[in-house]
Amino acid sequence: MSEIKTQKITFKVFRFNSETDYLPNYIDYELEVTHEEVVLDILNRIKWGMDGSLSYRRSCRHGICGICSVKVAGKAILACKENVLSLVAAFGTELVIEPLSIKRAMKDLIIDKGDFWSKHDQIKPYLISEIEEYPETENLVTPQQAEALNEADYCIQCGACHYSCPALEINEQFIGPAAFAKAFRFEADVRDEAGNERLNIINAPEEGVWDCVKCMECAEVCPKDVNPIEKITQLHNMVFSAGVAKNNIATRHAVYFKDSIAKHGQLNEAGLVIYSEKGYGMYKHLKVGARMIAKGKAHINPFIVPKSDKMDEIAKLVKSSSSAKF
Amino acid sequence: MSTLKYALFTGCTARQSTPEQMMSTMAIAEKMGIELEILEEATCCGASHLQDFDDFLSLVLNARNICYAEKRGMTMVTICNTCQLNTMMTKRRLDKDPELKARVNEKLAEVGLEYKGESEIKHFLYAIIDDFGLENLKKMVVKPLSQFNIAPFYGCHNIRPSEIHEESNGHENAYAPRSLDDLILACGGVSVNYAEKNKCCGFHAELQAPHTAAVLTGNAIMGAMDNNADWMVTPCPLCHLKLDTQYEHASKAVGREVKLPVLHMQQMIGLAFGISGKELGLQHHVSEVNFV
Ligand code: SF4
Ligand code: SF4
Ligand code: SF4
Ligand code: SF4
Ligand code: FES
Numbered sequence: 001m002s003e004i005k006t007q008k009i010t011f012k013v014f015r016f017n018s019e020t021d022y023l024p025n026y027i028d029y030e031l032e033v034t035h036e037e038v039v040l041d042i043l044n045r046i047k048w049g050m051d052g053s054l055s056y057r058r059s060c061r062h063g064i065c066g067i068c069s070v071k072v073a074g075k076a077i078l079a080c081k082e083n084v085l086s087l088v089a090a091f092g093t094e095l096v097i098e099p100l101s102i103k104r105a106m107k108d109l110i111i112d113k114g115d116f117w118s119k120h121d122q123i124k125p126y127l128i129s130e131i132e133e134y135p136e137t138e139n140l141v142t143p144q145q146a147e148a149l150n151e152a153d154y155c156i157q158c159g160a161c162h163y164s165c166p167a168l169e170i171n172e173q174f175i176g177p178a179a180f181a182k183a184f185r186f187e188a189d190v191r192d193e194a195g196n197e198r199l200n201i202i203n204a205p206e207e208g209v210w211d212c213v214k215c216m217e218c219a220e221v222c223p224k225d226v227n228p229i230e231k232i233t234q235l236h237n238m239v240f241s242a243g244v245a246k247n248n249i250a251t252r253h254a255v256y257f258k259d260s261i262a263k264h265g266q267l268n269e270a271g272l273v274i275y276s277e278k279g280y281g282m283y284k285h286l287k288v289g290a291r292m293i294a295k296g297k298a299h300i301n302p303f304i305v306p307k308s309d310k311m312d313e314i315a316k317l318v319k320s321s322s323s324a325k326f
Numbered sequence: 327m328s329t330l331k332y333a334l335f336t337g338c339t340a341r342q343s344t345p346e347q348m349m350s351t352m353a354i355a356e357k358m359g360i361e362l363e364i365l366e367e368a369t370c371c372g373a374s375h376l377q378d379f380d381d382f383l384s385l386v387l388n389a390r391n392i393c394y395a396e397k398r399g400m401t402m403v404t405i406c407n408t409c410q411l412n413t414m415m416t417k418r419r420l421d422k423d424p425e426l427k428a429r430v431n432e433k434l435a436e437v438g439l440e441y442k443g444e445s446e447i448k449h450f451l452y453a454i455i456d457d458f459g460l461e462n463l464k465k466m467v468v469k470p471l472s473q474f475n476i477a478p479f480y481g482c483h484n485i486r487p488s489e490i491h492e493e494s495n496g497h498e499n500a501y502a503p504r505s506l507d508d509l510i511l512a513c514g515g516v517s518v519n520y521a522e523k524n525k526c527c528g529f530h531a532e533l534q535a536p537h538t539a540a541v542l543t544g545n546a547i548m549g550a551m552d553n554n555a556d557w558m559v560t561p562c563p564l565c566h567l568k569l570d571t572q573y574e575h576a577s578k579a580v581g582r583e584v585k586l587p588v589l590h591m592q593q594m595i596g597l598a599f600g601i602s603g604k605e606l607g608l609q610h611h612v613s614e615v616n617f618v
Contacts, residue, residue, distance in 0.1 A: 074501065075501045091501075166542060167538055171535065210534045211534060212531065213530055213542065214482070214531070216483065216487050217482075217486060219486065220486040227487070233381065237379075237380075240378075240379055253534060255379050257375055257376040258376060258380060260370070265368075266342075266370050267338040270342075288574075292343065295609070295610045296609075296610050297343045297344065297610055297612070298342070298343060308368060308369050309366040313367075317436070317437055318387075321387075322383040323380070323382070
């Protein structure tokens with residue numbers, strides 16, 4: 001019989017009780033780990049063999065209930081899915097295990113996920129539709145129509161993206177990637193009749209899609225490949241195509257790219273700021289703008305822009321390929 | 327080594343707000359014997375915003391840019407993280423969806439072009455590491471940067487989503503990236519480890535969500551400062567613009583004075599090669615470079 005190889009790993013586990021403690025502490029547990037163990041195995045071995053007071057959440061053990069998510073070395077993972085030694089390969093033999101959100105920690109790795117659910121509530125996470133009480137036929141959805149959901153329905157609401165999103169970390173009003181993916185899931189459903197009701201929610205300043213910083217972390221972290229940022233882009237498109245886009249700094253900012261490319265091939269960077277700010281918001285940028293001009297980073301005349309070659313071709317393509325309206 | 331030749335997609339920023347990036351790119355390429363043929367026909371990639379308004383137009387324009395690299399039979403090299411992401415995202419979507427590719431090609435045919443999917447697309451950072459080689463680069467270092475603690479700032483769009491980048495960025499782990507650290511070491515410098523090195527600087531929301539953007543910039547510079555960095559280095563002109571020019575908004579947002587010199591990776595390499603600060607455009611920085 002071949003011997004099972006193990007590796008000695010130190011787990012620094014976040015311990016905290018919101019009812020009795022001011023500050024958390026980190027307790028070290030040293031374990032011999034085999035190549036097939038996942039993080040949840042380690043938590044179980046600590047709880048069952050070393051320290052019964054450790055608290056964490058687990059249920060399905062199959063990557064489908066979404067309850068066991070924690071952060072290891074800062075990366076949000078599903079404890080029941082993530083192989084320990086692959087984490088060791090990336091982060092070394094000392095692994096810090098923390099709750100998804102330290103500021104929402106209740107007991108050790110368990111957090112209060114209330115904000116996650118209330119963001120879902122906010123976007124009306126259900127089909128809005130007049131349904132006959134006694135329908136005579138089924139409500140058929142073709143495979144093509146189902147494909148329009150773009151796998152947004154694979155979300156298991158683990159919160160990994162929500163608690164890794166830097167925009168949400170700073171601006172608590174922001175709806176966040178998971179709830180946006182959910183909003184998209186219903187907007188893309190042929191049976192939904194929400195009209196502009198839901199789009200207006202995800203289009204609101206501060207809360208809505210415009211405050212995403214496009215860091216792509218939600219796409220990176222999602223254990224189910226839901227790719228929330230892709231859905232956020234699709235929501236942006238829906239806002240424009242439904243005609244609910246308001247004329248504000250964020251929408252002007254997106255639209256200007258097309259105008260500038262049609263004219264110069266390039267983005268007129270100074271022009272982008274001026275157009276987005278509608279002129280009068282420019283006072284915020286004067287100091288930085290003046291410094292940039294002094295250093296030769298910007299031209300005193302914002303309409304001097306380098307041009308691409310083959311402008312005729314570019315203008316023609318923009319005209320014939322673009323259908324978006326603002 | 328046979329001569330390395332690439333089609334250079336400059337993006338807009340290197341031609342406008344970060345002229346020093348263009349200067350230093352050309353200066354080090356010349357020293358390294360890398361031929362860069364500028365894609366003068368290329369348009370802006372849409373910077374991750376055009377697709378919010380008009381996704382199809384963004385695909386057509388990015389596919390068109392790739393066509394011009396294909397016509398030259400070359401790998402396209404980008405010098406902007408966001409250009410890299412947008413171009414690569416277009417390539418990935420067209421290569422895996424023949425129907426979408428056909429729709430895009432129908433438009434391109436109107437101007438006599440066809441997207442085939444033959445050219446690779448690589449950020450210059452990875453072209454240097456994979457094709458030129460850090461060992462070869464080390465041999466060219468005449469002024470090792472050994473007296474400097476240098477904080478690498480990776481920028482999101484070169485490392486995330488890794489699914490899009492993994493084939494062109496040497497399977498960089500987005501949570502524990504190495505490439506820029508390795509480049510710093512190859513230039514003889516000391517690389518600084520800090521939590522924000524792979525985080526976002528907030529550039530893309532600067533106008534729409536100024537507070538969020540300012541806090542992210544502040545956190546990044548603060549993280550580098552608190553870990554004793556003398557300066558920062560980045561492969562992305564957008565990150566550069568944000569970190570180099572927005573320190574006042576950032577300081578206000580985080581309640582503490584934050585400011586560091588920030589270099590483009592090309593400038594860092596250039597300094598190690600003994601190229602003068604002037605040729606590398608250090609005089610164009612807003613956060614003054616006071617150590618050369
Ligand atoms: S891409 Fe947008 S939504 Fe996704 S994590 Fe980043 S800021 Fe949040
Ligand atoms: S989108 Fe992905 S990461 Fe976010 S909650 Fe759903 S499954 Fe988890
Ligand atoms: S990301 Fe910026 S620099 Fe790069 S092409 Fe797009 S607009 Fe231009
Ligand atoms: S760090 Fe920010 S600005 Fe830089 S590439 Fe990422 S999103 Fe863009
Ligand atoms: S225990 Fe259910 S997803 Fe991990």
